[in-house]
Amino acid sequence: MLPQEIIRNKRDGGILSKADIADFAHGLSHGTWSEGQVAALAMAIFLNGMNAEEGAALTMAMRDSGKVLDWSDLPGPVTDKHSTGGVGDNVSLMLAPIVAACGAFVPMISGRGLGHTGGTLDKMDSIPGYTSQPDDRLFARTVRDVGCAIIGQTGDLAPADKRFYAVRDVTGTVESIPLITASILSKKLAAGLSSLVLDVKSGNGSFMADARGARKLADNLVSVADSAGLPATALLTDMNEPLASAAGNAVEVRNAVDFLTGRKRDKRLEQVTLALAAEMLLATRIAGTAKDALVRAQAALSSGAAAERFGRMVRALGGPADFVETAEQYLPKAKVLLPATAERDGFVGRIATRALGVAVIELGGGRLRPEDAIDHSVGLTDCLPIGAEVRRGEPLAMVHASAAGDAERAVAAVRAAYGIAEDKPRAGRAILRRVVSDT
Template sequence: MIPQEIIRRKRDGDELDAAEISSFIAALAAGQLSEGQIGAFAMAVWFKGMSRAEIVALTLAMADSGDRLQWADIDRPIADKHSTGGVGDNVSLMLAPIAAACGLAVPMISGRGLGHTGGTLDKLESIPGYMITPDADLFHKVVKEAGCAIIGQTGTLAPADGRLYAVRDVTATVDSIPLITASILSKKLAAGLETLVLDVKVGNGAFMADRGQAEILAQSLVEVANGAGVKTSALITDMNQPLADSAGNAVEMRNCLDFLVGRKADTRLETVVLAFAAEMLVKSGVAASSDEAERMARQALSSGKAAEVFARMVSMLGGPADLIENPDRYLAKAPVAKPVPAARSGWLGACDARGIGVSVIDLGGGRRHPADRIDHRVGFSELLPLGTRVNAGEPIALVHAADDAAAERAAAAIAAHYRITEDKPELTPVIAGLI
């Protein structure tokens, strides 16, 4: 394999065969390619694109670049969900235990925050003792005995993706649909999944602000995953406002615990969680219809079984066994809590969801640089949903900050991120489509 010949062919718009792609990715994983060669390949793909067959080959090659997890001793369907990222999006934290309580095994490999979007792992690290990188044996044991485990990617799982992504990040090639597709799915294939449900977000708080581009990405992900042998579907969901009423790390973990004990019913968040639970159960063959699957998911919540699964997962991965019963004992609180008053009376008509995510980072709840330490205490809670009628001076959110000055800045930012209108707005449905 001559790397520059593969790069040249892709640069010229030729279709690469599976053997060429496999040899290139094998050389990448083995450290035999320069960063210049990797960057040139990524840029050629960015400009010329890839066929479905090429994307499938790229995905499989990256999945095969490291270990593949095996679940032969688990007699449940192996299923997972992946989100393209949003603000106040803590769906995974509740969805995994609900799905497990309904009979699925969920080995969920999650990530940290990326840009303005929050990361599941950062939220979990607000729990004292929780291990996000257990060894393979413990990961397997937790999935088998608790039903689910939410952890981070290990260095042996799709390592080619890690090196390729690092180069893409500094060569302006992150936003390539073939490369996004292969990056997401290679890790999911390596996890040994049988079924996968994808949450492709669209709106001003998502990476895909345009509905058409979100649908193109969702279609690519679904077709490639199914082509690689994993039964997959995607829901396109709205991210023009935070999904939960909290944005941050410990505050979103509290939101998760409240959800699991029934204190977040009839919310946009509940709609999305139950929709994904239903899709996972139907895709896996556990339920015959979406209605039956939703009833199962609601029963898992109301009976307390989903909360029990979550508690067992946390305990087995090193966290406190009584987190759900005593969250204040373990989840740190910021020293300053400041309400954000509505500037005038009217309807919450629109908001800048991305701006809210950036404001979490400004408080210290996210990273400007990869090595930054996160303050898990800070963020926003009690965020009112769009379409709410407010009076001047009424709180529309609560800031959690490390000091008074930071709280003042964040409160001013949040007030600026919301638009109050005289007329009640027409809101976009939280679930915009199924692919």
């Protein structure tokens, strides 16, 4: 069928057939659908939704648009995690080496920034020499030898999703449950996993700000994965404030290295990272109980085994051999460092987290168009969490910018994003709920 007829059908609230969806996926990967047609169908789906059959068909069609990996020769379970995205969410950088140090294999195929959220792949590109999109041979060798590899989609792995992802990022069509589900699971199914753990964010810094919407997305992800033969569980986690105290690319990598080496560990970040690691160890049956899984994950972190795995991964993929020990020497630094100071005394009562993510993009740390280059040096550090006491003139966060004017605009955005209260607010939970399959 002609692309415009498929678009018209969905625009008018119709149901797309498997053949329509297969044609769309083929058009994405072979270029027979134009950028405008892809954007139009994305918006039609965003506005009218998809039923369960359409969503499953889109997931499988995008998976089958390229190669499906086979890890059957590895001497252990193959698992991964996916986050629906947030601000200051650098969990993957610590999680993959923690789980690998416990005996699992983690071929983590990650994405670039989407909307106001940072992308794991953009963070890894901050490391000089790091090959974030290796050939199949290097990828497989790194997973086998190190136990984990954090990379981006190769050209032959779910290529339909790769193009669709970039178009959705810049057309206001990110926050769609069927599109999010299909994007996530097509890549994970193509990665040849034996289990998957999902981190579904809820709060003002997530794509699903509403808790009910986040639960619906988690249920949908687990259900579609299960129907496709991929065992999955999900954790609903809070994104009403940045997860790490840093937001950006190089600044989040530095935060991750500090976390792995024990120099600094943000409390909420540690809670979420270890909880997800425990879920992955349970899913792979490396651990038999939740308590045992958590103990194993904590041991991998505290012993330095996870930091050692991260360093080996960076080296294996072309980065500096001494990166973990001397990350500060290698990571790009912004030209301007300016504090965003509080304008009155009090406690951090609320944070407009999405606004902080947008501020990072406007500094140059994200994309306005798919082809845009990223300034890996810019971002925010030392972001105060909700509940922190602050005096007038003290920093709420530090702005890293490439120019003074950019820094001043970001300072204004950070001040506007932070709400100062007279009384200290009650601390919220970082982990809200666990979601498992009904079957």
